[in-house]
Amino acid sequence: MKDLNFRHLYHFWMIAREGGLNRAAEQLDLTAQTLSGQLASLENQLGGALFHRRNRRLVLTDFGETIFRYADEMFTTAESLSELLQQPPEHRPLTLSAGLSASIHKLIGYHLLAPALGLSREVRLHCQTGDTDNLLDRLARKELDVVLTDRQPPSERAGAFQAHRLASxxxxxxxxxxxxxxxxxxxxxxxxxxxxxxxxxxxxxxxxxxxxxxxxxxxxxxxxxxxxxxxxxxxxxxxxxxxxxxxxxxxxxxxxxxxxxxxxxxxxxxxLFAVTRAGQIHHPAVDAIIKPRGSIGQE
CATH class of the missing domain: 3.40.190.10 (Periplasmic binding protein-like II)
Structure with missing residues (x-):
């Protein structure tokens, strides 16, 4: 990996995506001659031809198709990340990883999570059900942001968690x-x-x-x-x-x-309780969940 020239790989991806050297060169603000040289260098490094010419067009070889699939996944993800980072922090989507005790009714679980989904900011929810003790272990390992359960953490673990009574x-x-x-x-x-x-x-x-x-x-x-x-x-x-x-x-x-x-x-x-880690950093979606409510389903 340390020897792979990712700039050359990116330029190969652009050539394949744009369908030719000239169009890719326009997008990258480079000369077609420069791109051609980089492509040759990449092919030499990878040990195989990435394109062959057909009627003056560059067509991916089988090897090139394989490399393109990997590159496409990499750089599409990178572009999404770049777009995300260009947004103001307060507008970026929030990721919320929530654990739901299996003993809680599924309709109740929805009502408990609904305030987080109602924020003006986009929330990407990952919800997993399971045994409360196992979910608390995952919360301690920072794999979850909050655990929704029908019992408080055991006394011997009280110092590691904070239980917020939600409703009854x-x-x-x-x-x-x-x-x-x-x-x-x-x-x-x-x-x-x-x-x-x-x-x-x-x-x-x-x-x-x-x-x-x-x-x-x-x-x-x-x-x-x-x-x-x-x-x-x-x-x-x-x-x-x-x-x-x-x-x-x-x-x-x-x-x-x-x-x-x-x-x-x-x-x-x-x-019902929402359990967070003791001293957990502020999380707007978790804050919306732990906001006190009179009864289940009420905001």
Missing amino acids: SSISLFAEPALASELRDGFPGSLDGAPFLATSLDAPYFTELMNWFAGNRVRVRVTAQVDDSALIKVFGRQGVGYFAAPTAISSEVCRQYQVEAIASIEEVRDV
Whole structure:
């Protein structure tokens, strides 16, 4: 690499892109003779002909096509970088790498990220889901800018992170219309022994919900354990059982999955946090996310 003449490679790329020496020379403000000499020098360095002449036109050889593909990727990227750097810093696109705990409902995840996407400045979002502990490890390694989760970092790691409480919501129970109508009658006793769709993820609100069931003497009959919040709703739509989701997204859940709400349980709360690194440098998109809001979906 240290021996490759990138200026000559760039001029070769221009010749191939413009379709000839004269047009490339005009673009580069050089003479065709100078470009011809540089091309010969590059071909000698690379050990093969890049063009052959056909009816007074330069046509890429097979070897030249290969070199051009690499050069095109390199210099197209370089031109994009140059255009970016010419913009005022406040107008350059922001890159936001966010981690979303798998135990957070996907609709909730969208609402939490929406303020960052609503900035006047362009934001290029990279969002990854996963286990909270793994996401926090990636945050510590500076691979992520923020982690959205339903729990605070463990106490032994509290000094490395800062947890910002975003919002909370009560939990509601949902089912397909016929089952929902049946379970609303005599609630909460009607839930005793009814088919229930449980999350297999370690979501804090789920533990609270199990305690609420026990306190109301509801025997929980789990018909399926699912580790995906969207898949649970699909099972619920098919009548396999009733399921829990945050009340804040009740209308969206009902509309998207053709289910109905059975009841809201105010004693059980889904609390959400944005976790950043301690002493993290100011990031406008992260600042928009951690802005306090009354409930999920409210700005």
